[in-house]
Amino acid sequence: MDTVQQISPALRRRARSGLRPFVVRALVYLLLTAGCVVTLVPFLWMLGTSLKSSTEIIRLPPTLIPEQPTLQSFRTIFEDPRVPLERFFLNSTAVSVSVVALVLFTSSLAGFVFAKYQFFGKDLLFTLILATMMIPFQVTMIPMYLILVRLHLTDSLWGLVVPGATSAFGIFLMKQFIEGIPAELIDAARIDGASEFGIYTRIVLPQMGPALATLGIFQFMGTWNDYLWPLIVITTTERRTLPIMLTWYNSQHGARHDLSMAAATLVILPILIVYFLFQRWIVQGITLTGFK
């Protein structure tokens, strides 16, 4: 019934005009719903598997839905002294939040300068920044690792934060946004005696809410889900991040699908919560920036 009420007015107009459009409509909804099922089934399978008991997990043929759902696998992970889960969680949070804070600061400041100041070599510098966007991380990861070795930053959370403190894309994005801030606003502040940094903090930053949110969310998700770099940099257990813990746990219990799916659920959950909270900005952000 709900669906009928929610069909757009234009559609209702057309739906009244004949049977064929109605069939088409129904097909469209059927198709979209089927797509949703395909999208959701892996998540449900993950959840279902994580709720199976250790005996049910090896039953043949496998059960589709857990017959006696149990939180046994989650309990096993939480009680495993070798998996300091809250430590991994803290590490992931610390690294992601620090990177986000640094990127937002450096990108907005540099973006501001590029957008609103004239100086010699500006275009060249900006082109240079754009050029670095073309260098993929996988090409520089080997020397980057060697640099961290020389800075004694391997096996340290700083090793995850330091290389990510600036973002060429962030600067580009911020410049585009700040160019939209009227010059009169800035000139007025200058006449009122504001310092240049004061203009940045009191005039520019408050205008940047949505742009900062977008950049921040994507940077957060990117850093949170990052796998290859922490895999290379971190060795000590207590300094690992959640995605590393995931494969680490999995290869230890390769055949224990209940445990590895429970671990996957635990990693996916926080990011889903962030997603549902910030959904609007995420979708807006993509459409605005095409950022990934």
Place this chain on the structure above:
Amino acid sequence: MPALRARGRLLRSQHRFAAVSLTPIMLYMMGFTLLPMVWAVVITLFRYSPTREGVFLGLGGGNPFVGLRNYLDIFSSSINGQLFRLSLKNTFIFALLVLPLNLAITLPLAVLIETVHHRLKTVFRTIYFLPTVTSLVAVSLVWGVIYNPTFGLLNLALRAVGLKGMPWLSDPKTTVLGIPLPMICLIVTYVWQDMGYNLVIFIAGLQGIPEVFHEAARVDGANSWQRFWHITVPLLRSTLTFVIVMTMLSSWQVFVIFYVMTRGGPGNLTRTLVLHIYETAFRHQEMGLAATVAMALFAIIMLTTLLQMRLLRREWEY
């Protein structure tokens, strides 16, 4: 020039602010992008492992200068050459299949979603985007269990309808259109994970098309298929270009699902460039060789980006 009109003192303070805030950021950025890039090029000229002692910056001594030998090596018939070309081929297969598959799903899906009521539109968009935000490692683990020949969902479903199960990720023989089955499986997983992103961009692009075009076409008697081909697609051209290039760029760099789900197996059939770089550098400690392979990846990405610029420029000329 506005700057000339400003008073000298103010201009100086502006210059000072620009210099003081931008210089450290620029230096920092270059330190973590250009410097590694230059270093990467230098390393390709050495047989290099940081575990061996060098003379200067780890180079020389135990890590001898080999000139262009690493480059020759990856184009020779040696095992390194074979593995490089194999991973290059696999990466190409992957990227060239992901692209049409992704577009064939996301563009029509976006058009369909665009036609439904906006409340439901949000619901659909939220669900379809879900896999994109989740951790790729977790996604890989989940799909690994789905493909499991004995306990997996896929074979469970196939057997339920009376079909035969398959060893999805470890079958080196079965091919679909000449593509090994494990590669197909990884492509499916990747597209499932990645499509929400393009979908959202397409929806945004579609919203940018003024309704009058469709109305006009409808008045002219065009059916929905004709409208899709003759109005939607041409007007989405810049969005399409963008999506194509971004999808290509990210599929050249694919790593996690391959590392977690197959580790390049069976028999190197799913070894990709980045997996090959990682293993060569950090498992076998041949960093000079690995950096050389990375240069090939860089070249491919440069070409893709230049292609994008060329296409977009033509776009602007319209």
Place this chain on the structure above:
Amino acid sequence: MSTGSRGISRRAFLRSLICGAGGVAAATLLNGCKPAGGAQGGSTEAAVPTKVGAPAEAGTGGITLRLWSHSNPAFVKANEAAIQKWLEQRPEVQIKYEYFPYDEFIQTIQTSMAAKNEADIIEMFGSWVQSYAKGGTLSVAPDDIMSLAEARQLFYAAPLDGYVWEGKLYGFPNEYNLENGGVLVNKRMFEEAALAYPPEWESWEELVTDAKKLTRFDGETMTVAGFHYVTGDGLGFLFWEGILERGGDYFADDRVHLNLLTPQAEATTEWLVGMAQKDRVVDPMTFNPESNWVGDSFFQGLVAIGYIGPWIVPVARENHPDFADPWNYVSCPYYGEKMSFAADSGWGKVVSPNSKGIREAWEFAKFATADAANARAWNVGTGTVPALKSVAEDPTLLNDLDWLGPSLKVLPYGRYVGMLQDRDFVWYNVVATHLVEALQGQISVKEALNKMHEEANAMIDSKIG
């Protein structure tokens, strides 16, 4: 609906969330800066980086050493027990223990050695040791800790030889690593097939005859593998053993390169391929190193006879606690008159030259490997074959490890596989990879041998070049 108030409360909630996260981040990073209590700190200092390899001096003469191993749960427990015992005797030398999954373990050793912040003591696989010793990243055992001559008295040659490079001793083995001589057998399946149990095979032919009767199909799909030997480790062991027992050798005359273009290598490969393709005792498509690995599939009731080392038992008991079928580890046959096989040198302890407590590190390595009681406890905990002669020769060992008999019986016939330059590359990327391809019928036996021969030697050339 008062959307306004909802918006505000949501924004307030988000703000508090962000503030909270910021606080957590700051606390975690800062916490990483100071040498945290108990844990070894000092590596996350940004402004003044301290050397990570340096153990924190705790009080007068106190020292903390780090120990790394891979994350096999039974190994972890055994090492924890050894540390516990050590601390009772040497409380001033603390040990901080960390472990990694196999793949990440190798990468971690390599990347940390480059940064010189590897652990003081590493539980390394014996067949890797020579490669690292050659690279100069391991310390030599001091003579007064143990001389090479003493070590030869104490340990079997097969495991010890992996720890010796150019006449110097680079560590002590805990384990004699072999998968030869024993197989897992599933009693229920033997009884259902009306076969004698426990089986006593005189030859491979007899084993294969049984295996054929044990194999089960559902249409074309193999549901139970009669004899599953298609594993990354197992194929290597069977391949070397087959060559040696046919009177050949896999090393070339220079003892550095490999020669796999021998009639013996070809006969062995033919035999391995035949069991899969002619006898069909295993379907290498579904039963291989990647899917249905024998260490799991046997304990999931999918395999009747499984070729794997005795170390799998504690792992399987941990990973498959609910496997109900009765099973045993029994002797498996060999080819020809006399058994002759190549063993991997096994897991043991090596010491980093960057350690600030090299002396203490070596003392711990000796404590954990050469002390009979400790060595025995470690082998019992991990279900591994002892490298220490006195432990293996003690008949009471079988009271604790009742499945170890078949392995112990064959120890005199084994020798160290030799310096392969990069053992994992030869074993997994070359031998197992191409043998699996041949077993699956993708390439011929000849092609497999050519590929193995070329690729292994190309790698060896690049390492000695």
